[in-house]
Amino acid sequence: METKRLNLVDMAWLNVETEHAPMQVGGLLTFQIPDGAPKDLPRRIVEHYHQFPQAFSPWNHRLRSGALRTVAPEWELLNEIDVEYHFRHSALPAPGGERELGELASRLHSHPLDFRHPPWEAHLIEGLEGNRFAIYIKLHHSLIDGVAGMRQLAKALADDPNDTERPPFWALPPKKRRKRSPDEARPGMYRAVAELMGGAAEQVGSLPGFARVVRSMLKSARSETGTAGLPFSSASSILNSRIQSQRRYATQLYSLAEFRSLAQNAGVTVNDIVLTICGGSLRRYLREIGELPDRPLTAGIPVSVRPADDQEAGNALTFIVANLATDIESTAERLQAVASSTRRAKHELSKLSAAAITQYTVALMAPYVLSLVTGMGGRTRPVFNVTVSNVPGPEGPLYIHGAEMEAFYPTSLVTHGQALNITVHGYADTLGFGFIGCRETLPSMQRLAVYAGETLDELRETYGDRDGGKKDDAAGEPKAASSKKSTAKRRKQTTKSATD
Known part of the structure; x- marks a missing residue:
C-alpha cells in the first residue's frame, strides 16, 4: 500500500493530541433550499454522496499502525473509504434554530476522531427553520491546514445552481500528482534524517x-x-x-x-x-x-x-x-x-x-x-x-x-x-x-x-x-x-x- 510521511508540523499536531484536547478543525456551513425543490432534498444529497466510496488525498489518509507510529508516523493511502461512516445524516427537531444548531455543533466538535479511519467526518443536518440545512465537518489538523482544507471544500461546491452531479469533496482528484522520488520511497525515519541533513546548509545561511x-x-x-x-x-x-x-x-x-x-x-x-x-x-x-x-x-x-x-x-x-x-x-x-x-x-x-x-x-x-x-x-x-x-x-x-x-x-x-x-x-x-x-x-x-x-x-x-x-x-x-x-x-x- 502506498504511504506518505507526515512533515514535522503535521507530526506535532498528532503528538499533542490528548483526551481533553483533540486536534481537530472544521466548519459549519448553512444552506437555503430553493423554492420548488423536493422536500427530501437533504436525503437525496446524502444518497448521492454515498455513491462515491473512492477517495483522494488527503481524505483517504489513514494513520499507519506499527511500532514507529509515534516516532516516524506515516499515512496509508486508501483507495476507498467507508463513506457511510464518514458522511452521516443527522437532523434537528424541526424547526431547529441557530441555538439548537450551535448546541449540536458543540457536541459534535467535542468528540475526538477515530484514527482507525481517515481522521475526518461530516454530518448533513436537516430540520433548520426557514427550509434550510447545514453541513458540519471536522478533520484532524495533522491531515491538512485550514487554508488548504477550505480550498478542497470549495471545489466540491458548484457555482451553478443547476449542477447536481458534482462529486463530494473527498472524491475529487487533485489537479497534480507529483511522482515520488527514490528517497521518498524509503522508510520514514530515513527520509526524515535525510531531509533534515539536506536542508542544513540553507538553514545555517539564514540564521x-x-x-x-x-x-x-x-x-x-x-x-x-x-x-x-x-x-x-x-x-x-x-x-x-x-x-x-x-x-x-x-x-x-x-x-x-x-x-x-x-x-x-x-x-x-x-x-x-x-x-x-x-x-x-x-x-x-x-x-x-x-x-x-x-x-x-x-x-x-x-x-x-x-x-x-x-x-x-x-x-x-x-x-x-x-x-x-x-x-x-x-x-x-x-x-x-x-x-x-x-x-x-x-x-x-x-x-x-x-x-x-x-x-x-x-x-x-x-x-x-x-x-x-x-x-x-x-x-x-x-x-x-x-x-x-x-x-x-x-x-x-x-x-x-x-x-x-x-x-x-x-x-x-x-x-x-x-x-x-x-x-x-x-x-x-x-x-x-x-x-x-x-x-x-x-x-x-x-x-x-x-x-x-x-x-x-x-x-x-x-x-x-x-x-x-x-x-x-x-x-x-x-x-x-x-x-x-x-x-x-x-x-x-x-x-x-x-x-x-
Whole structure:
C-alpha cells in the first residue's frame, strides 16, 4: 500500500493530541433550499454522496499502525473509504434554530476522531427553520491546514445552481500528482534524517537574517511606545488555563463590504478590524467575569505560506503575534494600537527567507508544543493568549444540488493553555466568526458573540459611512434569522449568530 510521511508540523499536531484536547478543525456551513425543490432534498444529497466510496488525498489518509507510529508516523493511502461512516445524516427537531444548531455543533466538535479511519467526518443536518440545512465537518489538523482544507471544500461546491452531479469533496482528484522520488520511497525515519541533513546548509545561511528580526522585535517590545506583540510578553489569563473535553460554540455573521468600508475609513486593514472586534469582545467578557488582566492580551495569528497553486495536503503555516490592546478603553484607540502592532509584525516577517521562516516558526511554536507534549500546557506563561485566524474564502455564491450556501462558520481547536480560539472565514460578501472554547473554563462564553456586535457598533459610530445608511437594529444579538427572509436578504443582514 502506498504511504506518505507526515512533515514535522503535521507530526506535532498528532503528538499533542490528548483526551481533553483533540486536534481537530472544521466548519459549519448553512444552506437555503430553493423554492420548488423536493422536500427530501437533504436525503437525496446524502444518497448521492454515498455513491462515491473512492477517495483522494488527503481524505483517504489513514494513520499507519506499527511500532514507529509515534516516532516516524506515516499515512496509508486508501483507495476507498467507508463513506457511510464518514458522511452521516443527522437532523434537528424541526424547526431547529441557530441555538439548537450551535448546541449540536458543540457536541459534535467535542468528540475526538477515530484514527482507525481517515481522521475526518461530516454530518448533513436537516430540520433548520426557514427550509434550510447545514453541513458540519471536522478533520484532524495533522491531515491538512485550514487554508488548504477550505480550498478542497470549495471545489466540491458548484457555482451553478443547476449542477447536481458534482462529486463530494473527498472524491475529487487533485489537479497534480507529483511522482515520488527514490528517497521518498524509503522508510520514514530515513527520509526524515535525510531531509533534515539536506536542508542544513540553507538553514545555517539564514540564521543572520533570523537573528536580526528577533533583535528588532525585542527592541520594539522594550520601547515605551512599542505596540508590537511579542511571544511570552502577555500576562497569563483565564484563557491560558487547563481545559476539559466539552466545548462551547458561538457564531456571528457580518458583512465583508462593511468591514472593508470601515477599514478604508480608518486607514487600516480588514484584519485589523477583525482583531479589534475580538479584542473589544474579550475586554468586555473578561471584565464582566472579573478576569481582565492589567496588561494587554496578545493574539497568535496564523499566516499561510502556501503558494496559491499548491494543492498538497499537510500544513504550510507560520504565526505572527499581535497586540489586542485590551488595556485600552477607547475602541478607536484600540484599533490604531492593533494596526500598529500588525504592521510591524508583517514587516518583520517579510524580511525572512523561506528557510528563516521555518526557523522562526519552530522557535515560536516549539515551547508551545513542548508544553503540550510534557503536560505543562496551561501551567506556564503562554506564548500568546488567544489564536485569531482569518481564512479567505470563495468570492461568489456556491451551491449543493441547487441549495445556496448562506454562510461558512469555522470551528477550530483549543488546547491546555489556549482555552479559546476565534476563527473567521470569508465567503461571498460575508465574514463568519466562529468562537470555540472550553465549556468549563469559560462560563457563558456565548456572550463573546454579543460583545463582538457591540464593538462593531462602536466602530460604526467612529468610522461608519456618513451617507445615512441604515444598519441592523439587532446587531450583535444572538438570534436566528427570520424564516421568511430569502437567501439574498439573509446575506444583507449585518449579523446572525448561533450560540450554546
